[in-house]
Amino acid sequence: MATLIKIKRASSGSAELAPSSLAAGELAVSYGDDSLHSNAGDRLFVGDVDGSNVLVIGGKYFADLADHAPGTLTASSALIADASSKLDNIKVDNLD
Known part of the structure; x- marks a missing residue:
């Protein structure tokens, strides 16, 4: 056993x-x-x-921080670039 x-x-x-x-x-x-x-x-x-x-x-x-499609900005989650090393959006000081 x-x-x-x-x-x-x-x-x-x-x-x-x-x-x-x-x-x-x-x-x-x-x-x-x-x-x-x-x-x-x-x-x-x-x-x-x-x-x-x-x-x-x-x-x-930590696994839950990666709960979205790569390249998509998701609130309260990790940044994960897509296959082209891109993100769809980044917000800094309320600027898109």
């Missing part, structure tokens, strides 16, 4: 969603509503090489 590996995890009911410390290479995941937790929900974390810092390395939050 395969061994089950559990990653440290926290949900919206936890006091803190982001871990305050992780050992080198140790993983943690947070999920749920992060509105009260300094924007730390739906992320994957790892302890850095000497265990002195917690690094954000991915998660659903």
